[in-house]
Structure formats: structure tokens, C-alpha cells
Amino acid sequence: MTGTPDLLELRDVSVRLGGQRRWLRPSVAPIQAVAAVSLRLRRGEILGLVGESGCGKTTLGRTILGLQRASDGEIRLDGEPVGDLSPKQARKRRKDIHYVHQDAAAALDPWWSIGRILEEGLAIQGLRSAAERRARVDHMLQAVGLEPGTRRRYPHELSGGQLRRVALARILVLRPRLIVLDEPTSGLDMSVQATVLNLLLELRGRFDLTYLFISHDLSVVERLCDRVAIMYLGRVVELAPTARLFARPRHPYTRALLAAVPRLDPHAARLSAAIEGEPPSAGRPPPGCVFSSRCRHAEPECREVMPELQDEAGHAVACRRWRDILPDDRHALAAGACDGPKPARRLGLAQ
Amino acid sequence: MRAVATLSEPTPPEPRPTEPILQVRGLKLSIRTDEGLAAVLDHVDFALAGGHILGIVGESGCGKSTLVRAIVGILPARAMIEAGHIHFLGEDLLGLSEAELNGRVRGRAIGFVPQDPYLALNPVFKVGAQLLEIMRWHAPDRGRKNARRDHRMRLVELLRRVQLPDPEAALERYPHQFSGGQRQRLVIAAALACAPALVIADEPTTAVDVTTQQQILDLIRDLVEEFAFSMLFVTHDLGVVAQLCDDICVIYAGQTVESGPTRDVLAAPNHPYTRALLACHPERSDAFVGIPGVVPSPFRPPPGCRFAPRCTYALAVCPQRMPYLVGGPAGRKVDCVLAEIGAAA
16 A cells, blocks of 8 residues: 555444434334445545445445444544544534535525525635635636526526536535535436536546545446445445446346346347345344345355455455356346446447 | 328338327427416327337426326316327327216226326325225226225235235335335336226336336336236336337427337437437447537427437528428338438438
8 A cells, every 4th residue: 555545434334323212202223324334535536336225325425424423433534533523623624525415406595696605615614705705606617617607597597417517516616625426417317417427527637536426327337437336235245446347246236236227238138137126124134144135146154144345356245155156147147247348349239 | 380291191111010009199289387388399299009118208308298198188277289189099088078088098098107106195095095096986897886895806916916015914004114116016006907008107217226127117018918008108218218118209309209119219210319319328338428409498499390409410401390200111200301301321
């Protein structure tokens, strides 16, 4: 490892939600939303955090931001722990990390003009000069591809794609280093999505940003992220560089996820269901491996101990059996996910 | 007015396997709003062959949902149908009264699967009561002796068929006690409760995860085969269409641009918009490709072909008049001037 520490490091971070007994309220059974997650974010990379609804990816994002306290484990920014600080210190320490909401329209105040929305963060950070605030806002509007006149407009006057740009600009004026993007393209049409994603790539280079990209859209993750972490029921079950993960997925869940993406290619189409049933409740995870209750390859031993995330040549997987099931997994083969380095070519229609 | 070149009883190269069960012709629809008249639909043409699944594809705001509402006659009061016909099983739905629609069509001959099953189910009633209510209103044997008991038996069987765990107990539960995927199965069962000839599904899988989506698509495919209904499947996801639908109809800003068998259209799209849309799809490109420009506002739609302002192939004539509908082999149709002059590269 090099001398400079990673931008962000999570060590065995767990988050339990609920379970408190409050006055006059029934106690809620605690839910292990995030279980012993260890991740590193390197400077300038885009790490994709993928999983289905309820897998804990948003909770993990909130924990990194400090909106949710970790029950266990440690979060380090630039090698220094950020947990257990006083609120004032924590706010100072974490000002490098910002968050872009999933639903930009809901996150922006409909009564405020775009200019006022963008200046608010600067005012909170203590930038007193109105002229300078305005200059920085105008500069940033331009950087995200909006006209300077947008500052006088209101959220309802803008399209979905433009609102995402505003949401980005609002964060970027604060000069963050790490941005947690929570499903930034959900609800956008494919043709608009592309412009937002291209903008994200451009901004990363221009402002030296690092992204934690939370998404369930594998096709976007495949083309945008440098590395991908797959989450299931609060745990990271696989973590690898994007190209490798998509070319040779190891965990049965990752394979099922990849096989479930509807494909244009008629030869890949019409597969049977890759996995059956639905994820169990995070309040009552199955014993042993969390995926064992739905895994076609599960053995009795799988139901006893949760396998650790084990790194092998930069490709980490939490599965006892990934070596055994690699060759004959029909679904991974049928989905074209086994061979070929370039996704576009292996998914092409020409056959 | 637009001349329909080949639509009026053409001589197709090969006969269609079955008669269309639903045919929409030249549908033009506007909605009066405070900001003026919104020309939401303009020249929508398609036919759904019996037993087929037809995918209606378009981006948000293209009029997909309005089209669906027009078919079942649940348009807002300010909507006006200015031209066109909706032929369903030999009669024009636009000519039916509200009572006739309620008595024979909605829930009975046409089942509907909504986008958000949570909004479609009433949170304060048990799902059994809600699903049985549909049958009490619309089932052909309603009012007969023991009808209620029969309905209940049929419903349990149907819930078993849509793979809902423990169907008997499910009837006594409330919507919030089901997961998203299970709720989607519930509303699919509700749509099928009265053995409809046509089921309309409006983006039924946008709210669920990808593995659940695959399960739902598998289920729909099996049900179409088993219960022999036809289906209109509205979506914005071309991958879903490729997996599920026999035929595809692409809509842009309220205009049908291209239709035909899914495989043929996706393999060799004829309309520039279909091509641009496919080029955006992750399977067709490594980089993020978009379509330059924005979808026109329905308040000030461009004249002629509405895609012309964004079309890289647009000719001088495109903004001047609507293209003629050009028929092709295997039931393919395209609305483009380029296809008219046979210059589509």
C-alpha cells in the first residue's frame, strides 16, 4: 500500500435500526440493515454499490454521511476516524462528503428559486459576500450545463434532467471531495440518463471527485463504475473491478442479478427465472450465508456459517462454493456473462 | 389530413395469423388545460393480434398512459377525442356509453394491471374483499346462486396460479402485509379475475427489482399462454419488450412512429427515432449515448412529424406534413418520409 491513506475506509461497519423501546410505543424488532461491511474508496474512483431494495445500500450511504450512526465498526476519512465526534466537529470533518438525492424534484424546495437553493449551502458554510456566492453559483451552473438565467427559475419549470443538474450543482458549489449518489438516474429516460451520466464523468475529472454510486441499474453501473460492490441483506457479497465482475461474476446472487437484466438480444431472451422467491426480511435473516435460502447451490454447511468476504487477486467474494459452481452455471452462460472482455460485443445482435 | 396509404385493407405479403382483437386507428386526442390545449395524442395507429403481447414503447410524456386511459374510457373530463377509432372485438369503444363500458368492458372484457399496485389496492380493506368485489360487479355469473362461494374458489385458484404463497390466508390480509412483488401478483390476479379477452398492463414492473421483474415477466408469459388472452404491455424498457412482447409499437410525442414484430423491429429499425432509442440502450453502446434535443411540449407541437426537429435525417418536407404510413413485410409499419421515398438507409 502507498503512503497516502484511502479517501474513505469502512471497517466492519454495522447498522442496526429499530429495537428501541420508547415511551408509550411498542418496541420494534431490530433490523440489521448493514452487517460488517468493509470497503475502501480510493481517490478519484467511482465505486458502485448495487443491490435490490431493502439490501441496506441507502442506509450505508447515510451512515457514511453521518446521518445514521454506525452501531459497530469504524469509518475513516483520510485515515482519520470520523465516528464518535461531537456534532460540531463531525460536521466540520465531514464537509468533504456530500449527498445527491434520488428524487431531485422532491429534494428541492418548490418555493425557492434555483439561485437561492444553490446559495443556501454557501451561506451555511459561512461565505458572507453575496457577490462571491453569486459568482460561484453562476460558475457552477455553467459547469453542469445550465444557462446562467436558470438561477431565476423555479424547480417546477425545469425538466427531470435539468433538476438532476441543479441537484449536482448545489453540492458542487460546496467543493466536495466525495459524493454519495443515490440512484441519480432512476426515473429518467434512457436518452436523458446518458447526458446526466456523461456529466458525472466530466465533473469527476474536472473537480477531482470520488463517487459512491448507489444503484440497482446494472447496465449503468457496468459502464460508469471502476469497481462494484454487490450487497445482499446488509452484506457485501462480492467486490471486484467492474469489468471482471461483469465478465466473471462469482457469487450466485451476482449471477442471478446479471441474468435477470432484460436483454435486447433474442438469443439471450426468454430465460427462466434465475432465482425464486424474494429476499427474506432483514429482521430475520437466514442462518449461515444470507443468500442460502434462495441459492440453488446451497449445501447444508452454507446454512451454518456466513462466509467471509475473501479477496483473491483483487476479486472478493463471500461464498464457500464459488469455485465449484463456476463452470456449469447455465444462467451465467446464457446471459453471456462468462466470457469476452467487452460487454458491447458479447451483447451485440449480430449472430 | 393524412392519407392512409396502405392501412385500409392492404394486401400483406403474408396473412396475419389472427384477426386483431384491438385496433386503434388515427387516434387524436387533446386535453384542455389552464395553459391551453395540449395535443397529447396525434395519429396513433396500431393493431393487437389475438393471443399476442404488444409492447407500447415510448419515453415519459409520449402519451402512453393517456392512450391506455382512452382505451378503457377513463380520460379526464377535459380530454377531447378529436378523431380516430378504437375497435375492440368488432365494436368501437368510443361509441359506447358509460353504462355499457362498465357493464361489459371494464374489468370484464378488459383487465387492467396498474403501474403501482400499492396505489391500486385500498389499504383499509382486506385484499380478498377487494378482489371479490371486482367479481361481484363484473363476473359473468354474478347474481347467480352460490356465486359468491364460486367466486371465492376461483379467486383462490387464481392466486395459487400467480404463485402467491398461501392463497387462502392471503384473502384475509391487508395490502401492506405483502411485498412489492406479491402485490404485483395480486393486481395481476385482479385483472384476470373475470377472464378478460384483453389485459392492459401499464408499466407493471417499473416499481419492482430486477429479479422480481424477471419473475413477473415469466408469470405473464405463462398466463397469456394458459388463459389465452391478448395483452397490451406499456413500458419504456426495450429490454422488457424484447423478452416478453411478440409485437412492438413505438410512440414518440403522441405519434406512432413504427410498429411490427419485436424481433424484426429491434434487429433492423426503420424509423430514425427507433434507431436513436436503440442506440441509447446499454447493449448497443459502450459510452452513454443520448438523443440530442428535448421532447417537444404538447402545447406547441412541431408541425408535421414531431421527431423532425431532433432527427438527423430530417428533410425539408418533414415539418410540412405528416408522413404516410408505409407498410412493409411481416406486418411492419413505419411513419417516416424516408420510408416513403424508400431512402431509409
